[in-house]
Amino acid sequence: MPKSKVVRREKPRERFSYDPTKVLSKLEEYGRRILEDIKSGKNPYFDIPMRGLNNVYFDEKRRVIRMGDKLSRRYFLNVAHARKFMQTLLIMAYVKRLVSEGKHASLREAYYANKHTIPGTKENTFEDQRESDPIIEDLERMLGVLREEMHLTADRRGYIYGDIVIRDGEDEFNTSKLGMGGWAVPGTVEHLQFPEINVDYALVVETAAMADRLIEEKFPKKEKALIIATQGQASRGVRRLIHRLHYEEGLPIIVFTDGDPYGWYIYSTIKQGSINLAYLSDKLATPEARFVGMTMDDIERYGLKNVTEKLKGIPPNKKGGPTGDYKRILEEMEYPWFQNKEWQRQLKMAVKMGVRIEQQALANKSLEFVAKRYLPEKINSGDLLP
Amino acid sequence: MAEASQLFKEFKIQSVSEFFRRNAAMLGYTGKIRSLTTVVHEAVTNSLDACEEAGIAPYIRVEIEELGREHYKVIVEDNGPGIPEKYITHVFGKMLAGTKAHRNIQSRGQQGIGISGAVMFAQITSGKATRVITSTGGDKTIEAWVKIDVDKNEGKIVKKEKHPNPKGWRGTRIELEVKNVRYIRSKQGVYWYLKLTAIANPHAHIELIEPDGKLIVFPRSSEEVPKPPVEMKPHPRGVLTDDVYRMAKKTRRNTVKRFLVGEFSRISDKKIDELIEYIAALRLIKTEGDKNVQEQLYERLMKGEVKAVLRSFRGYTKVVKQVAKIMEKPPEKLTWHEAEEIVEAFKYMKFLAPPTHGLRPIGEENIEKGLRGILKPEFVTAVTRPPKVYSGGIPFQVEVGLAYGGEIPAGFELLRYANRVPLLFDAGSCVTTLAARSIDWKRYKVDDLDRAPVVLMINVISVHVPYTGTGKQSIANVEEIQNEIRLAIMDAARKLQTYLSGKHRKLYQVKRKKTFEKYVPEIARALSILTGEEEDAVKTYFLTFIEGHFKAKESELGEVSENA
Numbered sequence: 027m028p029k030s031k032v033v034r035r036e037k038p039r040e041r042f043s044y045d046p047t048k049v050l051s052k053l054e055e056y057g058r059r060i061l062e063d064i065k066s067g068k069n070p071y072f073d074i075p076m077r078g079l080n081n082v083y084f085d086e087k088r089r090v091i092r093m094g095d096k097l098s099r100r101y102f103l104n105v106a107h108a109r110k111f112m113q114t115l116l117i118m119a120y121v122k123r124l125v126s127e128g129k130h131a132s133l134r135e136a137y138y139a140n141k142h143t144i145p146g147t148k149e150n151t152f153e154d155q156r157e158s159d160p161i162i163e164d165l166e167r168m169l170g171v172l173r174e175e176m177h178l179t180a181d182r183r184g185y186i187y188g189d190i191v192i193r194d195g196e197d198e199f200n201t202s203k204l205g206m207g208g209w210a211v212p213g214t215v216e217h218l219q220f221p222e223i224n225v226d227y228a229l230v231v232e233t234a235a236m237a238d239r240l241i242e243e244k245f246p247k248k249e250k251a252l253i254i255a256t257q258g259q260a261s262r263g264v265r266r267l268i269h270r271l272h273y274e275e276g277l278p279i280i281v282f283t284d285g286d287p288y289g290w291y292i293y294s295t296i297k298q299g300s301i302n303l304a305y306l307s308d309k310l311a312t313p314e315a316r317f318v319g320m321t322m323d324d325i326e327r328y329g330l331k332n333v334t335e336k337l338k339g340i341p342p343n344k345k346g347g348p349t350g351d352y353k354r355i356l357e358e359m360e361y362p363w364f365q366n367k368e369w370q371r372q373l374k375m376a377v378k379m380g381v382r383i384e385q386q387a388l389a390n391k392s393l394e395f396v397a398k399r400y401l402p403e404k405i406n407s408g409d410l411l412p
Numbered sequence: 413m414a415e416a417s418q419l420f421k422e423f424k425i426q427s428v429s430e431f432f433r434r435n436a437a438m439l440g441y442t443g444k445i446r447s448l449t450t451v452v453h454e455a456v457t458n459s460l461d462a463c464e465e466a467g468i469a470p471y472i473r474v475e476i477e478e479l480g481r482e483h484y485k486v487i488v489e490d491n492g493p494g495i496p497e498k499y500i501t502h503v504f505g506k507m508l509a510g511t512k513a514h515r516n517i518q519s520r521g522q523q524g525i526g527i528s529g530a531v532m533f534a535q536i537t538s539g540k541a542t543r544v545i546t547s548t549g550g551d552k553t554i555e556a557w558v559k560i561d562v563d564k565n566e567g568k569i570v571k572k573e574k575h576p577n578p579k580g581w582r583g584t585r586i587e588l589e590v591k592n593v594r595y596i597r598s599k600q601g602v603y604w605y606l607k608l609t610a611i612a613n614p615h616a617h618i619e620l621i622e623p624d625g626k627l628i629v630f631p632r633s634s635e636e637v638p639k640p641p642v643e644m645k646p647h648p649r650g651v652l653t654d655d656v657y658r659m660a661k662k663t664r665r666n667t668v669k670r671f672l673v674g675e676f677s678r679i680s681d682k683k684i685d686e687l688i689e690y691i692a693a694l695r696l697i698k699t700e701g702d703k704n705v706q707e708q709l710y711e712r713l714m715k716g717e718v719k720a721v722l723r724s725f726r727g728y729t730k731v732v733k734q735v736a737k738i739m740e741k742p743p744e745k746l747t748w749h750e751a752e753e754i755v756e757a758f759k760y761m762k763f764l765a766p767p768t769h770g771l772r773p774i775g776e777e778n779i780e781k782g783l784r785g786i787l788k789p790e791f792v793t794a795v796t797r798p799p800k801v802y803s804g805g806i807p808f809q810v811e812v813g814l815a816y817g818g819e820i821p822a823g824f825e826l827l828r829y830a831n832r833v834p835l836l837f838d839a840g841s842c843v844t845t846l847a848a849r850s851i852d853w854k855r856y857k858v859d860d861l862d863r864a865p866v867v868l869m870i871n872v873i874s875v876h877v878p879y880t881g882t883g884k885q886s887i888a889n890v891e892e893i894q895n896e897i898r899l900a901i902m903d904a905a906r907k908l909q910t911y912l913s914g915k916h917r918k919l920y921q922v923k924r925k926k927t928f929e930k931y932v933p934e935i936a937r938a939l940s941i942l943t944g945e946e947e948d949a950v951k952t953y954f955l956t957f958i959e960g961h962f963k964a965k966e967s968e969l970g971e972v973s974e975n976a
Contacts, residue, residue, distance in 0.1 A: 057942030112931040115938035
């Protein structure tokens, strides 16, 4: 029986755009401006878009969290700024060397590479990685360039499995031919190219256990899906990969998480971006992503009541509440991107029922249930949440 | 019952010397440490006063020799004018015979008891005469051993020798042998006393040889010898009936009016007319029967409405004429009652403040020199307040010096002086202590006074310092004096505050500058990588920029402090 595909690959909307010379020229431009300031007797400074909740907003049109235009100016000749001013330049020079030499460094390596005692003092250029990481974030926002584009990588987390071919430097491989473990997503995905894609959509799975289950059940092959395991909150590499696959390759994105506040939050981050990385939403968020489960309706529909778990914390109608999970859910109900009937209904239901449901709960039916029935049924009928 | 003549057999006239022999405590001879300090004090004070009167920069050498247990020889030598032979017994032998007793004058000494008291103390503790070697700079020096005949209150020279004086030495050296005293380097001891004396007398060079042979020098830090104080006529507000009565008997003026105008300050012919009216008014008020009306009249008189008060009585001109006659009498005919009336009227009248030319403050400049020379502080300031009056007519003046940091150890130190004489005892009850403690030092950037390296010196000058007791070591808490001390301290403390905040600001600026400079090499290397510009060139740009910025800041600060 030919499947009636609701979900299929669309036309690409973005082109692969990574260009190292762009990063280098931006760095040089900033350096030159500082030098000109000091030569003409002006107090040199950096304008850095402010981080934090005060400087983010939800862009209704593009449906992503975006950064506002509030700037903080970092002067050299200011006792409170001087050290950070110096650190900023140090990292900039380091990035310039990394990018021009085509090498990558982890955040920790970047910290150690730039840490040393300032001559004639007992002070170090960086005392702690907690000092260098924010400087790197500042640079991302200031230059409008991803950390990954500056060849600075975070620890890798998450993997993919499916019939796509990836070109990574000199290597080319099909991610469904690397064994059951798939291919681990690196910190930086900027340089990856996708010469061949034989899947209809990408299924983003919260837990590695569920991803493993689906691979074992040969779900990717049967459903022509690419499995992307986030292993909890999606790393930047994974989010960037999702974004690229969607916009550059036209793959629909379907997210499969636990039916609890944390799972919904993971979905929200993939879809709208996060407050912390609001300045990167254009590169990391995928507003067209949709949600397959777990939903509160699933409990009823699939008779999973006996495998739900109680929400933690005090419900809003009880004294001292809401706390814990209840509080998180009520917060999420306030998110602009959850302001639609379906989501409000789901979240209200969760509070009312006072339960959460894990992806693995589906194993209560049978090990094959999720791969053979739950997912194909919901995805192919388009029974997805926005 | 015994006959009166029998009782009075035992009645003897006690000489002044005898009285003080029995009451040595009144002269400061209490305690083993203090007694020694008092002996030194009397000799040094004499030397300083003599040098000042002769216009000589004092050079004083004090030597304490230990002869046995609680037995010392005190030697004080000066380069003063010397003592003419015939005055030696007067100076050292007679109590209450000094040159300054009974004069309205600011003085260091203790009404002429001073050095003779020391001679007496030596005599009653060791039995030895005091050896005096002196020369007025002629061809002879005189060496005399002086004792006091206690019964007759007279000095007597036990032995006298004359020596040639080929080098023309001038000065006085006295040697007293005393027992029952002890030398300790304490805050009540000779060392501390001389140190304080040196601070308040920067024109004096003072040396001390301690019993163990150690020489301590407090060098002169000012070349200016202060002028001796001058006598002042009493101010009408400060006199008692007895003063007026006795002065009237002694005067050579021929009328009461001339006597009052001539021998009191601030009394003019015009004031005499006013005085007549006031006395007349007071006489008339006393005739009023109604107590309430009387009270009101006194009050109006106090407000200066003397003419109106007079007019409210019928035939007042007659009384005025009567009183006017008193003023034309010869002064020796002035009765006690009339003197009483005059003094009572003085209380109601307004007078100019007493003249203060008799007060001799150390002066701001000299206080600073003294503190700087002896204490070696990092900062010093001094304030000499203008003269003021207490009790309506006694002029006084307050000056303070404030020294901070440098070689001064942590911990607040108060140096108290009355007429330049250090006060070593009874600090707790002294008005200077109360005033110093009443200041909110935190307001002046001294956060913890008891741990700050601060020395505060207070000098109260007056022809009559109101001591709390016979020991003359503590100044009474007179409101006017306390206020003046407080104002002086606050004034000095403000200067200290300016200094401290300036210092903090400067330190802060230096620290700031260093903060920026230390990052320059790092920044230069990074910018050189980013732009390709020579690293050293970048470094120079930044250092020049910082230098320029702080230069501008410094001149800004300079202007601010000039304005302040």
